[in-house]
Amino acid sequence: MHVTDGVTLNVIATPQFKTTSISIDFLAPVSTQGLSQRILLAQLLETSSADYPTQTALAKKLATLYGASYGVNVYRYGMINGLRFSSSIINDHFANGEHLTQAIFSFLKQVIFRPLAADGQFDATTFDRQKVNLIAYLKSLNDDKQYYAERELFDLYFKDQPELATSLYGDEPTIEELGNADLYAYYQQLLATDDIKITIIGDVNADEIKRDIADWQLAPRTSKQQAIIYHRPVQTAVTGSETQPLQQSKLNLAYQLPVYYRDAHFYEALVFNGLFGGTPISMLFKNVREKNSLAYYASSRFDGFTGTLSVQAGIDQHNQQAVLDIIAEQLEDIANGKIDEEVFNQVVASLINNHESRQDSPRAVVNQSVLDQMVGSTVPASEWLTHIQAVTPEQVAAIAQQVTLQATYFLKGDESR
Known part of the structure; x- marks a missing residue:
């Protein structure tokens, strides 16, 4: 109103x-x-x-x-x-x-x-x-x-x-x-x-x-639809590093993923992130942390408002290159369509369960309502479900092919410790 x-x-x-x-x-x-x-x-x-x-x-x-x-x-x-x-x-x-x-x-x-x-x-x-x-x-x-x-x-x-x-x-x-x-x-x-x-x-x-x-007698103000999405251009990849007296080193990566909130490929990007590193059954968690024991933790996060995919990993300093290689390998496997069908289905089910649980939280419903007003669109729960269930492994592979590494930061533990 x-x-x-x-x-x-x-x-x-x-x-x-x-x-x-x-x-x-x-x-x-x-x-x-x-x-x-x-x-x-x-x-x-x-x-x-x-x-x-x-x-x-x-x-x-x-x-x-x-x-x-x-x-x-x-x-x-x-x-x-x-x-x-x-x-x-x-x-x-x-x-x-x-x-x-x-x-x-x-x-x-x-x-x-x-x-x-x-x-x-x-x-x-x-x-x-x-x-x-x-x-x-x-x-x-x-x-x-x-x-x-x-x-x-x-x-x-x-x-x-x-x-x-x-x-x-x-x-x-x-x-x-x-x-x-x-x-x-x-x-x-x-x-x-x-x-x-x-x-x-x-x-x-x-x-x-x-x-x-x-009763609040709010004064009118100039109302305009404010831009919410930031389209960051692809740039030359940059790196940074620092040494501190730590037992566990921190490896963080930022990629550009040119998919944005509720655009044509947004739901495919959600599934891609869940498969790559955004869920406990993801490929990063399974292959970097569990199978190869190269990280204390490894996960990814996707921000649809800036088109940013970030990866976080806690590692032993000596494993830096090995971890970089295996992260790149997981991304390449998805881009080449090497996607386990059972894991793919589990990721989709996990996203659906998380979305449904948010419908039981008044705070989550309020958050979504405000966000809907910011972006000028609304997606009912049933429509969201239809979008997620329609995502295919081939579409997720196409999303992975668009990912471009842009920044790497390594917080290295001091060897003398």
Whole structure:
């Protein structure tokens, strides 16, 4: 439903769940600066507001709403960055006649539009504490060496689009430079200009929800379909490496796979990734890890918003070339049609089971609804199933033939250890 220019309300009325789940998404083009600003905003807005200045006060308020949940997070789909306020509360039917849905919308209005701020900036003590905590957390993430290696890989791969390589936890140097008043001004701009998607799923009345939202008096904003897909051109392959005192080395690869979300070959790419390294029955898992014992783990991931296929492997440093060779061999086998029929069918069944299980999660349904609005299309579960079941081994082989290695990063363990 159209609320005002740039603001839409999607009500998924269903008795399937005993809870009512809500998300309010603020969407804008992705940037390194914006990601960093939004993640710090998420930390501030999740823990305090003018009406609930401490986490304890927030928790007490949620307790009066039968233990409702509340959270703020940041996400990125391709070229779009989202700041999401989300909440889940038991359905009114189970609350002795109380109007909990109306109450939670009132609560969300308070925490979104009445932050803990005065005189054009956030509360100084709260701002400083959350900024220090976020920077400390970012520093601690470097202790996760797989995370570190993946960040270094994407810095190589997205060197021309650094905003796509930036961690969803933000960029440490950028966060260091964020000022209180500047962040507050950015938040006011975000509230006034971002596209807003409001989504609710539960046993609710759409007209009542629309009346609740009308009370927010959201200002119209320029609404336009934002580009979500990034088409990265094939470039000369690049490599990077580093030595650290580790027992387990990290080998990460990035390939271009020019297939994008819901285009003509998207479902074939999903099956290809599941067969290559995206499932526990994949060829990487079976042949690199189990059969040849060359890796502690080996898997792949496909991003349909950037056409990126990435591979992650934890290995012994001496096995680097052997692992590179066997990964390339798995890819070549698929491209040449050397696909075990039983494994292929198991991969398809696994994808179907995962998709069906997501239909039982209110959060997953909300996520999909927001994404559908971003891309401007909807695929019902039955149609998705038809697409996946129609994929053939020959089509998957054709997908593998389009894969081009673009970046390699090796985090090598120090031999002296």
